[in-house]
Amino acid sequence: KAGVTQTPRYLIKTRGQQVTLSCSPISGHRSVSWYQQTPGQGLQFLFEYFSETQRNKGNFPGRFSGRQFSNSRSEMNVSTLELGDSALYLCASSFTSGGPRWADTQYFGPGTRLTVL
Amino acid sequence: DQQVKQNSPSLSVQEGRISILNCDYTNSMFDYFLWYKKYPAEGPTFLISISSIKDKNEDGRFTVFLNKSAKHLSLHIVPSQPGDSAVYFCAASQTGANNLFFGTGTRLTVIP
Numbered sequence: 001k002a003g004v005t006q007t008p009r010y011l012i013k014t015r016g017q018q019v020t021l022s023c024s025p026i027s028g029h030r031s032v033s034w035y036q037q038t039p040g041q042g043l044q045f046l047f048e049y050f051s052e053t054q055r056n057k058g059n060f061p062g063r064f065s066g067r068q069f070s071n072s073r074s075e076m077n078v079s080t081l082e083l084g085d086s087a088l089y090l091c092a093s094s095f096t097s098g099g100p101r102w103a104d105t106q107y108f109g110p111g112t113r114l115t116v117l
Numbered sequence: 118d119q120q121v122k123q124n125s126p127s128l129s130v131q132e133g134r135i136s137i138l139n140c141d142y143t144n145s146m147f148d149y150f151l152w153y154k155k156y157p158a159e160g161p162t163f164l165i166s167i168s169s170i171k172d173k174n175e176d177g178r179f180t181v182f183l184n185k186s187a188k189h190l191s192l193h194i195v196p197s198q199p200g201d202s203a204v205y206f207c208a209a210s211q212t213g214a215n216n217l218f219f220g221t222g223t224r225l226t227v228i229p
Contacts, residue, residue, distance in 0.1 A: 004160070033215060042221050102166065108160035110159055
């Protein structure tokens with residue numbers, strides 16, 4: 001079974017621009033979560049989508065948004081980029097059946113390295 | 118407020134010996150705990166998990182122990198191999214909220 005895929009793998013943008021990142025979950029997984037990793041803040045949760053609805057949201061400004069499509073693929077958008085948005089953005093998927101906890105295990109993609117100049 | 122903590126930033130172990138990585142948490146609502154292995158510029162790779170209804174879970178060379186009263190978990194790797202050298206993160210979540218809270222990671226170096 002194919003793993004979580006993310007595109008693009010690397011991206012360079014300038015301040016003020018916007019960016020869209022894409023994530024394809026493991027087949028059959030319905031939940032997609034996004035995380036930001038920076039040297040200073042570590043791995044932080046951005047938001048989770050399940051059945052095309054945002055189910056959970058972390059403590060990030062409204063410039064960070066996302067969506068999920070009917071095939072469970074997800075996109076994350078960051079508007080008005082700031083230098084501090086430079087990070088590794090990670091997408092994770094899980095089956096999340098509401099049953100046993102092992103179904104909530106999140107599997108991560110390789111990440112998108114965003115550099116804001 | 119760091120709800121999951123890994124107080125040892127690094128650990129060095131001889132090949133063949135046991136590696137023990139520790140993790141503490143503060144939120145008593147956490148009921149599912151996971152360990153991930155990570156290389157630079159790559160996504161975390163899931164290693165092993167444990168539900169709060171258990172106190173031990175084994176998978177090959179990896180064993181995770183959970184002490185709920187102490188809010189402490191540990192990952193044991195036996196025997197350690199050079200390929201185990203990476204940064205290890207523990208993570209926790211609670212039922213009904215699928216967001217993971219991560220520790221700051223422990224860099225494990227296994228010396229041949």
